Amino acid sequence: MARSPALAFLFEDNSARLAAVPPVPVWDLGVRVFHGLLILAVSVCAATGFIASRDWLGLHLLGGEIVIGLVVFRLVWGQSGSTYARFSTFHASWAAISAHVHEIARGERRPHLGHNPVGAAMVLALLVFLAGLVGTGVWALGGVLKQGPLAFLASYTSGLTARSIHNLLAIGILALVGLHLAGVAFESLRVRQNLTRSMITGRKPGPDDEAEPRHSARPLRALLAMALVAGLVVPGTVALSARPGLGVPAGATDPAYARECGACHFAYPASLATQAVWHSLMNGLDAHFGENASLDAAQTASIASYLDLNAAEHFDTLASHSFRLMNPGDPMRLTASPGWTRLHRSIAESVFTTRAVGGKGACNACHQDGATGRFDPQRISIPKEALN
Ligand code: HEC
Ligand code: HEC
Numbered sequence: 001m002a003r004s005p006a007l008a009f010l011f012e013d014n015s016a017r018l019a020a021v022p023p024v025p026v027w028d029l030g031v032r033v034f035h036g037l038l039i040l041a042v043s044v045c046a047a048t049g050f051i052a053s054r055d056w057l058g059l060h061l062l063g064g065e066i067v068i069g070l071v072v073f074r075l076v077w078g079q080s081g082s083t084y085a086r087f088s089t090f091h092a093s094w095a096a097i098s099a100h101v102h103e104i105a106r107g108e109r110r111p112h113l114g115h116n117p118v119g120a121a122m123v124l125a126l127l128v129f130l131a132g133l134v135g136t137g138v139w140a141l142g143g144v145l146k147q148g149p150l151a152f153l154a155s156y157t158s159g160l161t162a163r164s165i166h167n168l169l170a171i172g173i174l175a176l177v178g179l180h181l182a183g184v185a186f187e188s189l190r191v192r193q194n195l196t197r198s199m200i201t202g203r204k205p206g207p208d209d210e211a212e213p214r215h216s217a218r219p220l221r222a223l224l225a226m227a228l229v230a231g232l233v234v235p236g237t238v239a240l241s242a243r244p245g246l247g248v249p250a251g252a253t254d255p256a257y258a259r260e261c262g263a264c265h266f267a268y269p270a271s272l273a274t275q276a277v278w279h280s281l282m283n284g285l286d287a288h289f290g291e292n293a294s295l296d297a298a299q300t301a302s303i304a305s306y307l308d309l310n311a312a313e314h315f316d317t318l319a320s321h322s323f324r325l326m327n328p329g330d331p332m333r334l335t336a337s338p339g340w341t342r343l344h345r346s347i348a349e350s351v352f353t354t355r356a357v358g359g360k361g362a363c364n365a366c367h368q369d370g371a372t373g374r375f376d377p378q379r380i381s382i383p384k385e386a387l388n
Contacts (some may be wrong), residue, residue: 024206028082028217028321032202034074041066042130042173049170054377059146061141068134072128076225082217084113089212090120097121104190111191113204114212119187122180129173130386136166144318145376149237153246156316210337247316249373254306260295261303266364269373270310272334280306281332289333319375335360347382356383 027035045063048056078087096117103110115123142150143159154162164362198204244250249271258267270278282304285294295303312320322339330336344360351357357365364370365386369379 021205021207023201023203024113025082025202026084026204027199027202028085029202029218030073030077030081030219030222031085032087034070034077035199037228038068038070038130041070042177045133046170046174054380057377058086064134064137065131071130071134072229073222073226074127076222076229080222080225081215081217082293083212083215084115085217086215087124088215089114090124091117091346092124093117109191111193111205113206116187119183122176122183126173126176126180129169129176132270133166133169133173140166142245146248146317146374147376149240151245151248151311152240152243155246156318156321245317247320248318249310249315249317249320251310253301256299257303257306260299261293264291264293265359265361266370268334268361268363269319269371270307271312271317271373272323273307273312274324274326275308275311275313277326277332278304282307284332293366314374317374321372333361351382351386353387354383356385 041063045067046062048060048063077085079091080086083089100117114120138148139150139154139162140149140159142152143154143156144163145159147150184195193205193206204302249269253267253269257270261267273281281288282300285300286292288294294300312324314320322343323334323337325338325340327333327336334340340360352360363375366380366382367375368381369376
């Protein structure tokens with residue numbers, strides 16, 4: 001049977017040749033620990049991100065912080081690690097990649113001690129995608145949830161765009177990881193070496209056929225560089241995160257409003273509804289959802305003007321954007337709006353009617369920060385009694 005040269009490597013027996021060469025150290029401790037921790041951190045981010053429950057946001061963010069820390073470490077280690085950790089041994093130019101592909105097509109099987117050109121390009125692409133994921137994640141966190149170092153700068157709409165890009169990059173990274181695994185499997189088969197094991201033991205059968213100039217690892221230099229980056233980035237991030245979020249309600253609730261409009265139910269933050277909704281509500285207090293909630297003229301005017309100045313149009317939070325479109329059949333009820341219904345679709349109707357909650361409008365039964373108008377996902381907890 002005629003064998004295609006491209007697949008000839010599958011039939012060659014080079015085990016005798018490889019057995020004769022003692023394994024040599026290739027992947028230093030820095031590369032291997034980086035690789036192991038990155039798998040862990042990316043898995044945590046993927047699991048918490050794709051399942052997308054708001055309950056897991058904290059773990060998702062922690063995973064992202066570890067990922068960016070690891071990416072920075074890898075960039076530093078690419079300048080200060082031992083020979084094959086260094087980017088100077090990554091031959092990922094188009095010319096090198098095309099030469100490598102042609103080599104495979106001709107059926108040659110020259111093993112590489114470091115990354116082969118396609119492998120090197122893959123490592124760089126993964127690092128770029130991971131940095132992009134963290135960048136868009138931080139922007140989305142700032143714009144949509146008004147949290148983190150970009151909360152003071154990122155608008156809600158730009159945050160939504162960043163979130164879409166983040167989601168695309170997340171799918172992209174899954175695809176890259178799949179290609180990476182396929183590439184490792186293919187190359188292991190082609191050069192008859194267990195490359196996965198090499199990434200754990202750090203050793204590969206030598207010798208090298210590309211004469212790379214030798215470098216020894218410079219851990220102290222790497223440590224200093226990491227300390228320098230951390231010394232700038234960590235306090236910077238903390239300081240930026242402490243700045244007031246763009247378009248987040250910050251003023252105190254008007255005491256007359258809290259007293260009068262909080263007498264029968266939760267005093268809804270003014271930023272939850274538009275001026276038009278507040279106008280209609282304030283103009284119909286004598287027939288307020290079947291109750292007479294009317295106030296004297298002076299109080300009505302003062303509360304109306306407070307609501308007007310603090311209505312949703314003045315803010316940029318997720319909560320202030322979510323209920324701008326009201327249900328025409330029930331135009332003054334926030335909890336009838338399509339936005340509210342969508343945000344709460346995962347909660348059974350029966351949960352709201354329990355005594356522990358006390359109705360859909362009892363926002364503060366589940367949102368510990370409801371009174372501030374923020375509605376952070378980390379501050380949600382449905383009362384236990386309501387869940388039995
Ligand atoms: C006498 C009691 C009473 C007072 C005072 C009162 N409300 Fe209400 N309010 C109600 C009732 C009852 C409902 C309907 C609740 C339901 O159906 O779940 C309601 C519903 C609402 C809703 C819709 C909540 C939702 O489910 O989306 C808003 C907004 C609202 N009130 C605003 C106000 C404002 C503003 C004031 C002050 C001017 C005020 N209320 C004062 C009794 C009152
Ligand atoms: C029974 C508990 C409960 C009540 C009552 C409730 N919520 Fe929620 N709310 C939740 C839960 C749980 C989520 C998250 C849902 C999810 O992740 O699928 C949520 C999500 C939200 C979000 C989105 C938070 C984010 O950052 O993603 C907003 C805004 C919000 N609720 C506003 C309100 C308002 C306004 C009210 C009152 C009119 C209200 N909620 C009443 C439980 C409740």
